[in-house]
Amino acid sequence: MMDIKRIISKIERDYIISNLKKEERIDGRGLWEYREFQIKNDIIASAEGSADVSLGDTKIITGLKYEVGEPFPDLPNEGVCTVMAELLPLASPLFERGPPDEQSIELARVVDRGIRHADCVQTKKLCIKEREAVYILFVDMYVINYSGNLIDAGGVSALTTLISAHIPEGVWNEDKHETDWTGKYITGETIVKELPFVITYGKIDDIIFLDPSLPEELVCDGKISISVTEKKITSIQKSGAATFSIDEIKNLGEKSLEIGKKLRKDLDLLQYLNKID
């Protein structure tokens, strides 16, 4: 078992920081390196899309369910996509039972905003009948093992889940005033357009590094998560007590676009599209 405490000893903290000052990480990575991503798609038979994503020892399983409901009055021809996160007490002694706490809400919100503002989910394609029936998608993330940087793992997990989607196709029956099922499926190919990646950096003193692991997350002053699409920054979240200079933020914006480009190529998430004839 890994030794996990809420508080890290001074000696461990000093060790992590002195390593970072030499541009080294305690797990042997460079400052701008991700741990290894491992992705499996469509693993849950009961879900309409799912993914099992590991980032180092951090593991998140995400599933997609849908309901048909009424659209919001101000967006009468658009479906809805919501993201939820559960930090299971199974995943770490640091997680407690009970209703979602701040950390799980932040995880769900940051992933949700990354997707929402990136033109990722084509909500207009999730409309069955204007003002009457739209798809409501639930992307639910379950943390199975917590070893730092849930946000980036969650982002890839949610995105892979949406890409692997296969939702029964409905058409509006005007006479019966309800949805009929065609027997065909709407897949990720229709639902997903842009692929946003959320990229998280930790900061200790004036050192900034990518993808904080659990010990680094516990000692760092704060974090910043930047969501990027191919060419644009779509959302930013600064969390924790660290402060970032204007120059640092400019640099991180540039860096994020670069890292996003690399992730897009390396992970090649579109390979997880479901092909249904």
Next chain:
Amino acid sequence: MPLIIKDEYPEKLFREDGKRLDGRSEKELRPIKMEVGVIQNADGSAYLEWGNNKIYAAVYGPREVHPHHLAKPDRGVLRVFYRMATFSVFDRKRPAPGRREKEISMILADCIEPLLFLELYPGTSFEVFIEVLDADGGTRCASTTVAALALADAGIPMKSLVSAVAVGKINGKKIVDLSGIEDKAGEADLPIAITWYNEEVSLLQFDGDMDLSEMNEFLSDAKEALEHIHKIQLDVLKSKYLKLQQETKNDKEKEGKKGDE
């Protein structure tokens, strides 16, 4: 890929050739795959795939009791939390735990407690977290089986393992290991667990109707299936230790060679 859009029960639960809908014979179990040590943070953990069921179990303990008033001065407490993921069932489940999950958690705790030496751990708690990620009938039995493995993986002293399976009746025929659809559409469902140190029944529920001779047959069918499941559990645990033994042996050999040089 599920092709069912509406949750309708098929009229027949047996195919033309007499096999069950998923191709099994009456007393055949679904494929079972188990693994231990899957969650690095936990003191012990296990993963189980039983047909379409996919379940993780993690054990933390002995550790401090939260909330504190639940601690017992003369013995440890075992707490089991059985939970289902929102996407594990046909209609999305609400995220908060419901009455069913709380009842099953209690049943499982009562089933597992006889195995442990709780009197050796006063003032502490053992917590077993079970997360059903994909459900297809018989999750309480599968959860019992995987929880026992996770406890053993945690190195907690146990009298033995416990294994569980459901037996039941569909279209008048007695079958072993009901799938989701058989569970819903069948006439009888009897989940049962056996603790192997005394070969006695530690979990037993029943819904349906049966006469005495049927009950006797159910029990002996279950015992036979459980012996098979118990063997898989033991093999999984053994293979973990054989692997460790092999690794230490390799390490020693390496060190030995270094010494020669």
